[in-house]
Amino acid sequence: MARVKAWHVVAKVDDLEKGDVTPVVVGQRELAIYDGVDGISISYGRCTHGAANLCDGYFDGRRIECPLHQGLFDALTGKALAAPARVALRMIDCKVEDGQVLAWI
16 A cells, blocks of 8 residues: 655754754654754755764754765755765655644655
């Protein structure tokens, strides 16, 4: 049976690390919620190069740096910006409603 995507509440806006990355787990998925200068975005929580936890990386409000090998990604689009990262992050559609962050998963 195929799973159907739907909007799921993954966090409260007030619980996010302001201007930083907040880890959440939804089912078996580790996600990273970015509270950036361009708004909130969500990606899968592991680096596409070395599978390190991106929530432990440096976030400047626009880009997330992997803590393992310093690969760099755009936190809004997922685009890989610096080696050794070459594969974009898998981003998840999200929205904010009534003080809650919802993800399309």
